[in-house]
């Protein structure tokens with residue numbers, strides 16, 4: 001990554017829901033970037049702000065959300081885009097595959113109509129051309145018998161096919177940035193691996209940048225170049241996937257790795273306790289209350305993001321020691 | 326709740342369950358097509374299988390949330406829906422379900438605490454007592470009741486919603502809990518917490534579970550026995566350790582080979598099986614897996630392989646039944 005410009009970037013993103021003392025501080029200073037052609041996985045605790053951060057990238061948060069910080073896609077400040085530029089961004093430059101696939105498809109239109117509609121909206125052209133493109137992308141995501149499936153309604157498709165259609169729809173306008181929020185969580189093992197192999201192949205073939213949210217470390221290991229681990233609205237550790245999975249430095253990441261139920265079914269210990277109340281996040285490290293390595297200094301102030309290796313950072317007071325360990 | 330049938334009486338017996346959904350314009354989706362099994366008291370039965378193979382339909386059949394077209398259900402020795410058997414109302418009290426779709430199974434206009442308190446209210450508790458029990462159930466699933474009790478579903482993350490669902494089922498003090506992809510939306514550290522919670526409740530309260538999940542490692546971890554489904558029928562069943570260590574059915578082998586490596590240097594280069602299963606409206610003749618099976622022979626198209634008996638380790642594959650006419654079976658015999 002020598003000096004090239006990032007495809008997308010969050011700079012000290014903060015998102016708050018509501019106002020006053022009960023406002024939920026869902027994202028508390030997230031900075032990350034993804035390069036063209038790179039796959040970044042966002043991992044982390046449920047409720048840690050992964051989906052909210054992704055939505056912020058496309059300005060898809062509800063009106064009661066108060067957003068500050070920089071959000072840039074291809075050098076443009078997303079917060080300042082006009083209606084038209086925003087439409088070009090969503091579904092044009094960037095596309096998103098949402099956590100709940102059924103909500104992405106409209107039950108009353110056929111798959112072909114929906115993909116074609118999106119193509120015409122972003123790229124113009126004739127209906128016939130849009131339909132041809134729809135067929136092309138269904139083929140691209142290996143929907144068997146794609147020509148027939150163009151006229152199928154979403155409910156007529158299996159879960160795996162539906163997810164492939166949602167991905168096809170996202171790819172129809174040749175996005176340079178693909179955001180995928182838990183794209184395989186609802187799928188069984190045989191389909192999950194097909195979709196992951198497919199996504200990886202397409203990402204390489206098309207040179208897309210991709211941010212993939214997952215709580216499955218196996219998924220991260222399959223597809224990502226880099227991972228960022230979130231906890232209570234902050235990124236606690238990020239770096240190349242091999243390094244982070246093999247030598248995690250943040251105690252939360254270590255706990256997370258130890259929580260994986262292994263293939264042999266051996267019981268995983270998990271991390272006792274629960275994340276802090278995001279209405280009143282603690283002044284220090286948000287993980288301190290659950291951390292087996294916590295010392296007094298951890299609760300004093302939020303640990304700064306420290307460099308812990310090539311392309312690696314972590315937010316932990318004791319990080320120097322754990323790197324040495 | 327009384328243990329009427331005694332410890333030897335299975336918690337649940339399902340015999341020949343069938344559900345075909347009619348297709349407007351003709352034909353039917355054979356969602357569940359003759360499924361039989363039993364679950365012993367205090368045991369966990371894991372159910373795995375490809376998307377669309379009928380797992381959720383099976384779960385719904387077990388509570389008669391959809392009416393079976395055929396087959397019998399016996400809950401702790403009492404036939405479900407029979408004149409002198411257990412009533413549906415009583416069944417749905419003693420057996421609870423956590424649904425796959427956490428978002429749509431919560432009332433959008435009800436805060437989490439009220440959703441969970443609904444159960445204790447049904448059991449006859451006063452409002453204050455019900456709220457207290459709801460808080461306790463929320464705490465059990467790792468949600469601070471002060472923080473999350475007043476929140477509406479749209480103010481919760483995916484994993485938080487699913488835990489509210491689990492809390493709601495547990496607050497009804499069931500004997501059997503059917504969990505349909507109940508932990509799939511949870512991250513690993515919460516999942517580990519919820520799984521150990523389920524294990525503790527099983528020990529302490531003697532709960533029985535039917536645990537549906539596509540996460541094979543999790544199923545192996547929680548299950549005493551597993552049922553592998555393919556296209557509406559049972560492909561293989563047996564003690565969890567046996568099935569995972571020595572899978573008999575080619576479909577089970579494919580399923581196990583689809584597990585992720587957890588190692589960026591050993592990525593899966595090619596999916597072990599491609600395409601989708603055939604339409605359940607028009608399943609293949611004979612063995613339902615034959616159109617994708619690397620070992621299929623003419624006999625596989627001609628005859629439906631027997632699923633074998635209900636206990637032990639069984640597979641509905643001609644290769645494991647001596648004398649079936651499959652060349653591998655002849656060798657095995």
Ligand SMILES: Nc1ncnc2c1ncn2[C@@H]1O[C@H](COP(=O)(O)OP(=O)(O)OP(=O)(O)O)[C@@H](O)[C@H]1O
Nearest residue numbers: 017026046047048049050051052480481482483484
């Ligand atoms: N509209 C909202 N109002 C109030 N709080 C919200 C709202 N949307 C999200 N939150 C809260 O913000 C936090 C972050 O939510 P987010 O959906 O980003 O979590 P997540 O990391 O994607 O979790 P999961 O893995 O469970 O999907 C959560 O604590 C959630 O309860």
Ligand SMILES: Nc1ncnc2c1ncn2[C@@H]1O[C@H](COP(=O)(O)OP(=O)(O)OP(=O)(O)O)[C@@H](O)[C@H]1O
Nearest residue numbers: 159346354356375376377378379380381382383605
């Ligand atoms: N109410 C219904 N009407 C018509 N068909 C249905 C209905 N419910 C389910 N089906 C069909 O029955 C089959 C089995 O569906 P089911 O939801 O039980 O599968 P599943 O194994 O739970 O899949 P998944 O892993 O995707 O949740 C599918 O082909 C589905 O489309």
Ligand code: SF4
Nearest residue numbers: 612615618625642643
């Ligand atoms: S019966 Fe035949 S087609 Fe079916 S799984 Fe066995 S070998 Fe394969």
Ligand SMILES: [Mg+2]
Nearest residue numbers: 050051099483
């Ligand atoms: Mg999310």
Ligand SMILES: [Mg+2]
Nearest residue numbers: 380381382425
């Ligand atoms: Mg299901």
